[in-house]
Amino acid sequence: MRHAEFFSATYSEARGKFLDACTAAGAVVKSLRNPNAVGPQGEALYTDVARFGPAESELLFIAASATHGVEGFCGSGCQVGFMRTRSHEARPAGSTLLLIHAMNPYGFAHVRRVNEENIDLNRNFVDHSRPHPASSAYDEIHPLILPDDWDGPARASADRAIAAYIAERGMPAFQSAMSGGQYAHSDGVFFGGRAPAWSNKMWRGLLAEQMPGRRRVAFLDLHTGLGPYGYGEPIFLSWPDMAAFERARQWYGTDVTAPEAGTSTSAVVRGVVATAFADLAAPAEITGIALEFGTMPVAEVLGAVRADNWLYARGDPSSPRGREIKRQIRDAFYCDKDDWKGMVFERADAVLREGFAGLGS
Numbered sequence: 001m002r003h004a005e006f007f008s009a010t011y012s013e014a015r016g017k018f019l020d021a022c023t024a025a026g027a028v029v030k031s032l033r034n035p036n037a038v039g040p041q042g043e044a045l046y047t048d049v050a051r052f053g054p055a056e057s058e059l060l061f062i063a064a065s066a067t068h069g070v071e072g073f074c075g076s077g078c079q080v081g082f083m084r085t086r087s088h089e090a091r092p093a094g095s096t097l098l099l100i101h102a103m104n105p106y107g108f109a110h111v112r113r114v115n116e117e118n119i120d121l122n123r124n125f126v127d128h129s130r131p132h133p134a135s136s137a138y139d140e141i142h143p144l145i146l147p148d149d150w151d152g153p154a155r156a157s158a159d160r161a162i163a164a165y166i167a168e169r170g171m172p173a174f175q176s177a178m179s180g181g182q183y184a185h186s187d188g189v190f191f192g193g194r195a196p197a198w199s200n201k202m203w204r205g206l207l208a209e210q211m212p213g214r215r216r217v218a219f220l221d222l223h224t225g226l227g228p229y230g231y232g233e234p235i236f237l238s239w240p241d242m243a244a245f246e247r248a249r250q251w252y253g254t255d256v257t258a259p260e261a262g263t264s265t266s267a268v269v270r271g272v273v274a275t276a277f278a279d280l281a282a283p284a285e286i287t288g289i290a291l292e293f294g295t296m297p298v299a300e301v302l303g304a305v306r307a308d309n310w311l312y313a314r315g316d317p318s319s320p321r322g323r324e325i326k327r328q329i330r331d332a333f334y335c336d337k338d339d340w341k342g343m344v345f346e347r348a349d350a351v352l353r354e355g356f357a358g359l360g361s
């Protein structure tokens with residue numbers, strides 16, 4: 001079986017493949033429509049939830065895609081592959097598996113990391129009833145991130161200032177300032193929002209329905225954009241729960257990283273979707289990781305995020321320049337090459353099976 005066939009060129013094609021695979025594999029599917037947005041062809045946008053196994057059980061495994069929209073080209077392909085290769089059948093006896101297709105369907109359909117409100121869903125799970133975390137490091141660079149023009153003197157000047165920042169303080173400091181998450185600039189990058197996004201409410205509603213009665217829960221969130229080409233880095237999501245960290249390393253190996261320990265390609269971020277588990281009263285034991293697949297060097301990935309943000313804040317996505325930027329961001333989060341897809345699927349499938357073994361242990 002050619003792994004490249006699991007992957008799709010658009011959200012609509014991906015959704016079609018996912019639903020077809022669900023039907024063939026006998027999943028129970030629930031489709032949740034995002035009423036606040038449509039796709040580029042005016043199509044309806046859904047998060048689709050496929051269930052294998054009983055509705056009620058002690059053991060639950062959740063594998064999610066497209067928390068960061070455009071990263072769904074990868075995650076959707078993995079989920080389709082899980083079903084076509086019948087990996088779903090390797091879950092522990094009596095357990096439940098949920099495949100969540102397109103946590104952020106707007107971003108997937110429009111080839112953006114963010115949702116319909118320019119929100120990074122993985123920075124949106126903070127307590128919005130309290131003052132938002134300050135982000136002075138981002139405040140300082142925001143004017144450089146969003147220059148007035150893209151082809152003129154403002155962009156050129158901003159690029160020189162960014163190069164000077166990186167030369168002086170290092171790339172990790174710039175990555176942290178840019179991607180750590182911020183709540184002050186709704187036209188900026190890695191914006192966490194000021195209220196729960198549709199996807200946030202959808203996910204919390206799903207968990208409220210799914211968590212009662214569970215004893216152990218595993219969460220696998222599929223991402224792209226950081227690390228070496230085709231490598232899948234398992235990133236621990238529930239720092240500082242050290243018991244869960246040890247469990248994740250038992251299940252997935254000692255290469256499980258944590259941004260807070262300085263071992264990950266990711267900056268320390270707050271408000272990730274896995275945070276929602278901690279808010280539930282259910283006493284289940286949670287073991288959550290992101291699986292982050294590398295695409296291209298981080299400077300190019302951050303450059304693509306900056307360009308796409310500029311395009312929607314100041315530019316015209318339908319212009320020739322706009323189409324060029326859309327190509328740039330797609331390439332930054334999805335390597336449309338057979339060797340990459342093969343590496344990605346084999347790694348994701350191995351990690352899924354390690355997670356199943358851990359869940360059943």
Ligand SMILES: [Zn+2]
Pocket residue numbers: 068071223224225
């Ligand atoms: Zn991501």
